[in-house]
Amino acid sequence: QDAKPLVVFVSPNPVGVNDFLKLAKAGTEKAAEAAGATAKIYESTDPTTIRQNLDAAAKEGAKVVIAVGFEFNDVLPEVAKAYPDTKFLLVDSCPQTPVANIYCSVFREYEASFLAGAVAGLTSETGKVGAIGALDIPFIHRYTDAFAEGAKHVKPEIEIAPTLWIGGNNPFSDPARGQQRASIMVSDNTDRIMAGGAGSNGGIFKAMEDLPGAAAFGVDSNQCPQAPGLVMDNVQKRTDIVIEKGVAGLFKGDQPAFATYGLAEGGMTLTSLEPGIEDSGCLIAKFPDVIAKVKALRDEVVAGTVKVADPMQLAK
Amino acid sequence: MSLMSFITPSLVNSAVQSITPILLAALAGTLCGRVGVFNMAMEGQLLVGAFAAVVGSYATGSALGGVLFAIVFTVLFSLILAYGATVFKGDSVVICIGMNLLAAGLTAYLLRQMFGVSGTFSDPGIVGLTKIRIDAINTIPWIGWIFSRQTAITWLAWILTAAVTIMMFRTPLGLRMRGVGEDASAAGTMGIDVTRYRVLTVLFAGGLTGLGGAQLSLGTVSIFSEDMSAGRGWIAVVAVMLGRNHPLWAALACVLFGVADALSVRLQSQGLPNQLTDIVPYVVTLLALALSHRKRLKRRATETITAHA
Amino acid sequence: MSERSVRAFRFPRIPAVPLAIGIGILIGGLLVLASGGDPIAAYREILIGALAPQNWPNTLNWAVPLVGMTLVAALPLRGGMVNLGGDGQLVIGGLVAALAALYLPLPGPLLIAASILCAMVASGLYASLAAWGETRFGIPMLISTLLLSYPVIGIASYLVGFPLRDMATGLAQTRMIPDAARLPVISGPLNIGLILMIVVAAAVVFYDRRTVGGYELRMRGLNAKFAGYGGVRLAAQQVRVMFASGAIAGLVGAILVLGSLYRYQDGALLTPGYTWSGLMAALLAGGAPLGAIAAGLFFAGLQTGGFAMQRETAIPRVLTMILQSVIILFLAIRHGVGRKSS
């Protein structure tokens, strides 16, 4: 038996399909290091393998099992009940009925998307902005709808293009379809586009070339270097921070059963709000005045003076 | 809303772009079909082409390098079908299904092992194909959008469509190929080396599909992502069937699909759910298939349709 | 007449399959080696992951849908027909099972039986649509089965994304089915779906070997014209066989939904790729049920082992996909697997 405690990250999809999971992986590794533990990554592809991986992780004697995504909602409570001594950190989702050894950490993505929309509104030259999502599911509306709301908030007269969805066989990994949709949007004079297409985002960025001055917004991590000059800013979901905090809390024993992360907690942010924006490769670096305005808006959201509605209206 | 504003030039432009890989694959399928090799491995061939193109472009730092890689590696990959279905007399359906799976597995595996990523590989080091701007027509409202701003591969695809058609129906080579496909033993007795014709045709078709793969990964996006052929190869198979191995009819089938696909995007922006608009191209294709096979079968017991020769 | 290819029918030589597996393992090993991995460790983990007693439940649990989809492909293949529409049929089965379980006002076991039945009938009807299209209009089934899947998947995705969505979650999925509709658990991840699948597999083997229908299907596979001439009603047979094939796919969908997912989730039935794995297994055995089942079990072990390998080593599990395709390609090329006689 290894003397070091074990931390396992079970991913719902192969890591790297989106940057979001890459961050989770990085977060797991850092958290394990901080706790003096060994980190392992188990990649799943579907509910059956998710279950297998959770089982395998618990059987391996993991102290903390990190699960990221909605995909775990149904399975985790069952597995958690079977392994009461293992602690499960569920990131980005939470089962409807609480389980003693499941600790949830969820995001308020819409807050950062709202700010991204504000950036779009403030920088758009054509006066038309829009969003592209991978799939038309409520969860992704947190990006697309809040983005539009943010733009409207700073510029009520702004025109919002109808949201397009990538769909197809492979919505999260079909850059060609992303490109096609974005290029249609751009040809309609939409010059700020929220790219909520995960692995398809590269195509969306590429389409920005069609219209001089057009720019997209990346998600999850800083995607600006991927397509220099075409990405304005990113809605960053700091899964790494959330996991680091969560694992630390679990090792210490003071992790709450339910935690949400938004702008206030540093779980959601824009690249422009973080240090190092000059070297980020993002276009927003050229708009210090906009950054200032958005920072102010962020403070208002944090303070609660500006309320951002959650587009994902879940029935309880 | 008038039709003109419904179908915008940019929509047509993007439809032309997105048809290109399918068109090249369909062309490849027709060629193979003409010499009597049923090719339904285009899905995998496109994927291999797309991957090799990205590798080549990244390694050589030039889009042309990427295109050459795509052609070379897809041709190599096509050796399996070229020899498997001829010299080794394997069943082409089985071989093609195996090839499609191998392509998916191999590209995903190599993606991880070569670049340490899974899912998507994008890097500024991948040089994409430039779009050819023809300044003379660039500003003409419709024409400019459709004919300018396309990659060389798109142009090549249409030129190849014409060239293949002429080759097929006007040259000795084409006549011989048609003969080989119609009755291999008859062609054999006329001194034609049937196997050689088949092998070379399948390999050439592999090159065409590789080109299509390059367009997929370098033409519009400069990215490789797992399974990025995403069913396009299958659409090409359908186009070959719809076109009954005639390059022009197959091209028309591709256009039909492209138009339906573009329309579906348009319908989406009208607020229809994408899950429903996504199926429009497939429903249109199914309808076309049904219409083109409309004649009622009379011989009931002896007739069974075998798609492959 | 002398144009026909008179070829002695050769049974595949016994060593062919082990040889193919050996070659697959060799190529896979070289690939691992080339990318800096340790092939021995990789294969050890695959073996342990698939065959160590504590992992049997996982392997079996994976085998249930995979062998199911193998039968879905094998049954038509026995008669020389290719069903590429397993995905669509699986989705219909899953969705219908979920809806029946949610909305039929029936008690316990009855609810389960009714849900499974509805799923099987729905998928069966859907699959026979392609057969009907071919027999009635001559639309090649090879392509129509494939094309028909897209609309079904799209519509199912729409239904669970909008009108039938579970409003309490952010995903495209139905509500959880009631406890009464869930398949009783045998142990761990295993539920009575396993037993259902064993029964179906046995039925298919029996059908193939002992019944008139099985004989007629076999003869059709060897020479459809001959079967038609001998009085087999090819059109009806095609529709019937496709119905059965689709019904098995429906059963697989129902087992997955009622036995482990407990709701219909958009995409969840398709990501594992059971359809294509099953098709490969069936092709490997040329549609012969026993061989197909064996091949399906083999693939299930390989895939389950692949996940274990990926957990324990840095080698991605797509390696097992490569192994499978190399094996089938080798067999197809070397011994004419699937080659039609005459």
Next chain:
Amino acid sequence: MSTIELEATGIVKRYGPLVANDQIDLSVLRGEVHAVMGENGAGKSTLMSILYGMQTPDAGRIVLRGTEMHYRSALDAIGAGMGMVHQAFKLFNSLTVWENVVYGMEPTRFGFIDRREAAKRVAALAERYSLRVDPNAIVGQLSVGVRQRVEILKALYRDARVLILDEPTAVLTPQERDGLFDIIRNLTADDRTILFVTHKLHEVMAITDRVTVLRDGKVVDRMVTSETSAREIIRAMTGRAVNLTVEKSPGNPGAVVLEARGLTVATDGGKPVVDHVDLSIRAGEIVGIAGVAGNGQTELIEALTGLRIPDGGTVSIHGTDVTALDVERHRDAGLAYIPEDRATTGTALAASAADNLAMGFQRKPPLSNGRLLDGNAVTAHAKRLIEKFGVKIGSEQLAVGTLSGGNLQKVVVARELSHAAPLLIAEQPTRGVDVGAIEFIHGQLVAERDRGSAVLLVSAELTEILALSDRVLVMFDGRILAELPAAEADEETLGLLMAGRVRDAHLDGTEAA
């Protein structure tokens, strides 16, 4: 006429343990017509394909016009002046005549096919040897006789000095056959040499100069045609005397078994391929349908057997209307059917003999109870038939794909006769089968009639029609052109009718429909 054009010595060809050609010596003189004869499997086709370069012999030399040849492929042989017309035509049906002829040796301009030049050359060639054919016609739409001319044109286009004809007359009307003989005479007059492979003795007697007879891969005899007789050739081929005439008593027709009224099969757009056909077959008679292939016989039989739904008219068996019913119901009503193509319709080559012999019985006792098959009964049934019909096969569990044509035909005949069905439709029952097997099958058909079955015989072989039928129908262009009692039918009359020339046929006293 005594220069040696082609000489093969010591030709050996083995297929595994089987020696298909065993030390064959063949010498052919310039300008002669040389027959090569032998039973099925004697090795004729193998020898021809070696001479034509399609196969490499394991041993032996080929000397053509004094030069020893080493063919790598048929292309070399063609280049050296060999031409071959295969038994089953090697033509591309969707292409035009000129495309078929120039295929592989196209005249070009700037890399493109010079279509006008090609058509012109083909027309000139046809003119020269009086081979009437339109260079621009699509081959698939031509009659069999014309297609054969296209085959000959192909060889002549390549300037063939030696022309191999493999069973060239099997599908021709007597008139077409005579036309072919005229062409052959034109060719030999031009100093071209003909190698003639056939099973038909009267043709050998009529057109050839010398005969080489093969048996079991060896040359057993060489004869000069004018100095031998048909009987002697047969003895050389088989090693025994074969009875060429069928012994049969006059028929004793009973009740009508099969009746068709106004039977019509349409094609897409064109005129019907079967056009209002009326016929009735009685118990205890053999009715022959004569006609050149492609005049609607195939479709007529499909409509009669339930393989095809007719577009008009009715079919009844024993008074039961079976028009719209499927094959199984036809069989239930009393149909047994020997199809024209034993390999693609009549058997499943990859299936065992037992499975092949069970087909059609699979739903009836004793082989099954309708749902479950009785494996033991299937085996027993197969063993019995193999024994009774003398099928040469190792075991009933072996696949039938390796059987010779004659043996395969016996499998089909055995199965269909074992139905003891009141109605037997026999389509080309002896096509490509050797004389021994023909004798056997003819005997079986007559026995079937004498047992009281109604037999409908479709054959392109006039000798067969004439030898077996009690009544003869002639089919032309989708219609029954005439009906003749056997006594009034002779080769010439039938031949003219088969060509559609009713007026010339002098049908006095018989009805012409």
